[in-house]
Amino acid sequence: MPLTIAVETPLQDDVRSLVAELNAVLLELTPPEHCHHLTVEQMAGADTTVFIARDDGAAVACGALKRHPGGIGEVKRMYTRPSHRGRKIGERIVALIEATARSEGLQRLVLETGDRHHAAWKVYENAGFARCGPVLDYPDVKWSVFYDKQLAG
Structure with a gap:
């Protein structure tokens, strides 16, 4: 069976x-107070679409794609298991998030x-995002890097 990516409930x-x-990996790299995790219950909210490979x-x-006021979408909860890295799965998920946001x-x-x-x-x-300053309500701390991509003018 080939690899599939679909919208699913978390x-x-x-x-x-x-x-x-994913949470365990992030906590190895970033202090807990600077991790901005959505729980699976939050991911299941009407404002978020979750893609599972x-x-x-x-x-x-x-x-996931989380929607915010003002026509802003946020890419969240991106993760590929180590066993499947190098297969461009993340790229495919980001492309689906962008296509959904555009639609x-x-x-x-x-x-x-x-x-x-x-x-x-x-x-x-590689998906056309550019580094930028802090976005949404994230604090400007050394553990965070921010990106954005304009979809419409």
Whole structure:
């Protein structure tokens, strides 16, 4: 069975495990007070669309689009299990997030990521995101790197 990516609820046991793995990785790299995790319950809110990549039925990667006022979408909860890195899954999820945002008429995508997440930076930069100053209500701290991408003028 080929790798698939679809919109799914995060309230599934295997997705909860995937998000828990993501949280553990982030906490190894960033002080807890500077981690901006959405819980799976928050991810299940009406303002968020969650994309899950599955390989042979197993959840192996995720990403989400969270909507904010003013036509802003935020890329959240991007993660690919180490066993599946290097297969461009993150790039495919970001492309789906962007396509969804465009189809809904959002004008801008933003994101916050960690200062030690070099592989993530490449994914975002390859998708046309540019570094910027702090976005939304994130604090300007040394552990955060911010990106944005204009979708409509």
